[in-house]
Amino acid sequence: MVHGEEQDRTLKSNLLYTPQHRCQSMFQQCCDEWATVVKSGPMQSSENTIDINPTHPALDLADLNPAQYEAVIRTEGPVLVIAGAGSGKTRTLVYRVAHLLEKGVSPDNILLLTFTRKSSQEMLWRASRLLNDSCSRVVGGTFHGTANLLLRRYGSHLGFGSSFTIIDRSDAEGIINLLKSSLGLTGRDLQFPTRRVIINMISGAVNKSIPLEDLIYRQYVHLSEHADDLLKLQQHYQEFKFTHALMDYDDLLVNWKRLLAEVPEARQAIAARFTHIMVDEYQDTNLVQAEIVRLLAYGHDNVMVVGDDSQSIYSFRGADFYNIMRFPKLFPDTHIIKLEENYRSTQPILSLTNDIICQATEKYSKTLFTRLEGTIKPLLFAAADEREEARFVAGKIKELVASGVRCQEIAVLFRSGFHSYKLEIELAAGGLEFEKRGGLKLTESAHMKDALSFLRILANPRDNLSWNRVLLHLDKVGPKTAQKIAAQIGQSSEPFQALAEYPAGKTWEAGMRLLASLFADLLEEKVPAVMFELIMVYYQPIFERLYHDDYPMRQKELEQLRAIIAEYADLQAFVDDTTLDPPEAVSSHRVEDSERLVLSTIHSAKGLEWEGVFIIGLAEGRFPHAKAEAGEQWEEERRLLYVAATRAKKHLFLSYPKELMTPDRQFRRVGVSPFLAELKGGLFERVAEERPTSTLQMGQGYGRGESAVPSIPHLRKSRSKVAITDLAKGVRVSHAFFGTGTVAVIHGGRSVDVQFERHGLKTLHLDYAKLTIVTE
DNA sequence: GCGTATCGCGTTTTT
């Protein structure tokens, strides 16, 4: 797909993770400072100043709309800023910081909280541009990172030590597995739709602060007969995490809340230090986070939260945009400020996005306006199929670039990661470099988890899940044995000794020896980078055996991990960071010199902006997602489209394929996304239909400079190995997916009915179906 | 018979 040279460049820029990482350590330093401060109680101004970005010129305060400035900045007490996308909410927040500093508030008393590390960095960076040198010390961080630091400091007050491991959702799946086997439950016994539903229910119930029982009767009534089992499962889940010193994202928050509510010492230290609290992206907070904010502000109510209810797209992980609605009740005398001037998009784009969101059923009403007039209307293109859509996008991108738009000012957005596959092929063929975001994270692939689990064990020897993972690699050791050993180790006070002394079976004794001696060596070591080298000596052979078909590529990723780990002196910090916010497998946008366009899921594109934005796959069944039900889920999909469309400054292109491949490899004709269909007319223009062409020739007409003739057989010929003339009733054929079958009916066109042995009667189109004749 | 190795299938978004 991607040829050698490009691949190299991608890999090189992967290594450019370093600058971002520096930024992270800077950020980490901020948090550390805070943790130190928290430890020593209410503090005086500290000596160590952190230069966030000293080389950057300061922003001009006059930059702000005077009315806004007045409204936002002169207000004391609780403030709720709501506004649409592109209205400068985050900037407003930074201005308020500036104002507070002007008034003599120490930067050490201001706390900025955000949802993602990316936006915290962005905010700190903006603050640094705004503030002059003496004031470049503002403490900010994510909810999760902050909670982590505090709990490591104060954990003992809540009954657990500071040695805990943070686990993510996919680890939680592992837990459910262990629990299910220890409880003797199987998926079949319980007839659950999927394991994922269980996890979503259990963790969803926690972070929504809703008792699981209520959740079952509200949302999963069809599972109510299993309510008891689920409750039992949830209870075991909590106990399991507790006994093995594991904490998931929700636990971090819940325990932070407990810390504030139950440990007066901690509350006093924190609340007394921070006299001003600010939260960005408030619509992304969940109930627990809202309570944390309430507790933090207890006694002074100097809170400013900033958000847009129309941009709430994270409800699946517990975010609740009613938090915004409730805020005025939580904090009496709230000043509500709407920012309705948009500074990002031109009027035609804004008209479209306004119309998208005005169909929403529940929201703060606001109508955005802009002074950026612009004449270019959004463009809708109905492509015959995905391939044509991809070509359209590639072609338009080239036009934009030719007209002077820089590559990094263009983005292609889509609902789900795999929607861009066809486009990726097309772009690679056209020599356009791109960067894909929002796909798999670096630490999500199996080999990365493997390498990390050794380190996680060293940071927390009671990390049962990581033990499990490591033990499974021993030859002749499967899930059962691994679990037994892990259980033994978990109970022991000397885990590593327990490993060495475990009565191993004859067939795998040698493997155990090797593993035990690895850990013996590792325990002697303090520097993470050296530990990693030792681990790789052990892991390399296993790794090559496991992935021998594609291990060079994975090897490169391990090298990347090596580069990242080299930056850390402290193992715990490394483990925490990679779990709380894993680096992306492809390089991130912080790399200033990258001249590549961006392909991204809409979720990962939040808060960003580009000159030109393409939204692809706007077809029924793709957008909204096929499984989205009417009601709240439907509304969230609509907001998702709103978020996507509002990323565009000047050029907005919408497109969809009129034909999609269904899971059973058939093609199905689909219409435009209902969200676009319901818009009023005149908001966008349609690309004129291509020259009248029949369906059979749909490959034609868009490949500029390329003869249309070869493009069709090029695609088709490799696929259809069978001509209709080769077939007759009764001929035995084989299909890659359906297996073998017998031709039943031959239709006039190019389709046949085949009776498959395993899948029954299917109608197949010879242009698409991969049929081969079985000759016996 | 228990437990491990193998094959084939489907796949939303993610702090």
Added chain:
DNA sequence: CGCGATACGC
């Protein structure tokens, strides 16, 4: 990539 179902080995 990880799940379930099926097939082999101790």
